[in-house]
Amino acid sequence: MDIRAAAAEPSNAPLAGGIGSRTIMLLAVALVGAVVAALMAAYGPSAFAVKLMKFTASRWDAVISPYAGVYLGGIGIVLVVEVFVLGYRQSSIYRLLHPTQSTWMDVFCFAIDFLKVAGVFMTIFSLGLADVALKAIGRVTPQGVLVLENPILQTVVIFVVIDFLKYWMHYFQHIWGFWWEAHKFHHAATEFNVITTTRGHPLDSAMRIVFLAVPTALLGGTGDQFLFLSLLLSMHSGLTHSMINWDFGWVGRWVLMSPVTHRIHHSDMPEHFEKNMGSVFIIWDRLFGTYYDGQTVNPTVNVSDNFYNHKGLLYDLLACPWAVLRTIGRLPRRLLARQALPPAE
Numbered sequence: 001m002d003i004r005a006a007a008a009e010p011s012n013a014p015l016a017g018g019i020g021s022r023t024i025m026l027l028a029v030a031l032v033g034a035v036v037a038a039l040m041a042a043y044g045p046s047a048f049a050v051k052l053m054k055f056t057a058s059r060w061d062a063v064i065s066p067y068a069g070v071y072l073g074g075i076g077i078v079l080v081v082e083v084f085v086l087g088y089r090q091s092s093i094y095r096l097l098h099p100t101q102s103t104w105m106d107v108f109c110f111a112i113d114f115l116k117v118a119g120v121f122m123t124i125f126s127l128g129l130a131d132v133a134l135k136a137i138g139r140v141t142p143q144g145v146l147v148l149e150n151p152i153l154q155t156v157v158i159f160v161v162i163d164f165l166k167y168w169m170h171y172f173q174h175i176w177g178f179w180w181e182a183h184k185f186h187h188a189a190t191e192f193n194v195i196t197t198t199r200g201h202p203l204d205s206a207m208r209i210v211f212l213a214v215p216t217a218l219l220g221g222t223g224d225q226f227l228f229l230s231l232l233l234s235m236h237s238g239l240t241h242s243m244i245n246w247d248f249g250w251v252g253r254w255v256l257m258s259p260v261t262h263r264i265h266h267s268d269m270p271e272h273f274e275k276n277m278g279s280v281f282i283i284w285d286r287l288f289g290t291y292y293d294g295q296t297v298n299p300t301v302n303v304s305d306n307f308y309n310h311k312g313l314l315y316d317l318l319a320c321p322w323a324v325l326r327t328i329g330r331l332p333r334r335l336l337a338r339q340a341l342p343p344a345e
């Protein structure tokens, strides 16, 4: 089926457990109102306003940072390469100029990602514990625990270790029910363009930061060391979410995640579920048995029971945490049911 037809076709899946969009919006407004009221009560209205202005200024600093320029540069290079390889009508630029709702969500997530506001959600989600841990690490070991004589070797080692951690993080994103509901938002994309790489619900981003921030701070490394890597990383993650049918040959089978292997990870065919979980290196999938050893080049991407992309961006943004909460709510009953099972023979 054509990928655009799939996006336009109404889903038969239940919408976030059948809850109405009006109810979910009222819940969200009440939640945001409660958080703002609590913050104003805690700080006082004027101090709260000062904090809000400081936060806005810090987001502007993020936008004009060298990292942001490098990141945009990497994505821009892939956008141009795509036009030459795929032709304009199949390119991300065309898709971004003719957006489906799936693409609109990609654009929204790209903006959120660019402003780096996920740290706020990290603070909320970890109840402030992640910030306390990061400050403590900064005091005890400001340089990190991994300090090697050769800065290039140090950068490479840190990069490989973080990629290893990302593999396991991605594994848990799929295996743990509540995290899958948050990560499913990324897989709900019904078409790929290079900025689909940033499509992630803020709740999923917060969980990712909580998982990665402490080990990353412990490892250390300077900003300059990562600037060049950031360019390569943004190009690679953009490529793996493009429709270019590159499999990178033996490099793609043994070393790097290719566009074709990551697209298999986004397939809605059961044999592709929980396959190709790596971020940059494919070796982790080889080592831990999640590599999909097939010749598939799937022309479409989707996820089973996709209730997204039909009721508007706000609904989708609110349906995701609702689905996460429902999964967490069902957990005690599932655990009790498991305990009630007779012991295995």
Ligand SMILES: [Zn+2]
Binding pocket: 170, 173, 174, 183, 187, 265
């Ligand atoms: Zn995934």
Ligand SMILES: [Zn+2]
Binding pocket: 186, 197, 241, 262, 266
């Ligand atoms: Zn992806």
